[in-house]
Amino acid sequence: MKLYDVYVQKSVRWSSAVLLAFTVFVAEGAYIGPGSGVSSVPDSGDGTTTVAAILKNPQDDRRVVLRGNLVRKIKHETYLFNDGTGEIIADIDDHDFPPQPVTANTKVEIIGEVDVDRVSVVEIDVKSLRIISK
Structure with a gap:
């Protein structure tokens, strides 16, 4: 019975870690502030800037x-x-x-x-x- 409990605990931890990583991944895709790679440097609309x-x-x-x-x-x-x-x-x-x-x-x-x-x-x-x- 103890082996089963250890297996369940490891499975829950692993699943939680995967879920947390996925949540961070999804949240990163929606973020457009500093550090996101989306810039506030203006361009002319055709991709050029100054x-x-x-x-x-x-x-x-x-x-x-x-x-x-x-x-x-x-x-x-x-x-x-x-x-x-x-x-x-x-x-x-x-x-x-x-x-x-x-x-x-x-x-x-x-x-x-x-x-x-x-x-x-x-x-x-x-x-x-x-x-x-x-």
Whole structure:
């Protein structure tokens, strides 16, 4: 009889743990406040945002779309990007550049993620770059 009681107790504990985990999982999906991945950084409706909005409320790993110019190369794969509202560092791998040359006057669209490091430097880790106009 004791073995049966131990089995029932373990089953109840395990079931409770699973139910609790499921409840937390479901509750997380409905939460849209800080830490949820849903951002309060405004965008224009087409997915684009501005450097000023990102710098005002930087959220690590937030996906962003920016349009502007690479105004200068800082070092290998590191550029200064300006969209008219502000400037931000953009880390762009060489293989993400299109085959056409990009100058400081070339309007580009970059898609990437906000990267906030430990000393509060905000950068964009660029995943895609395309030329909008020369």
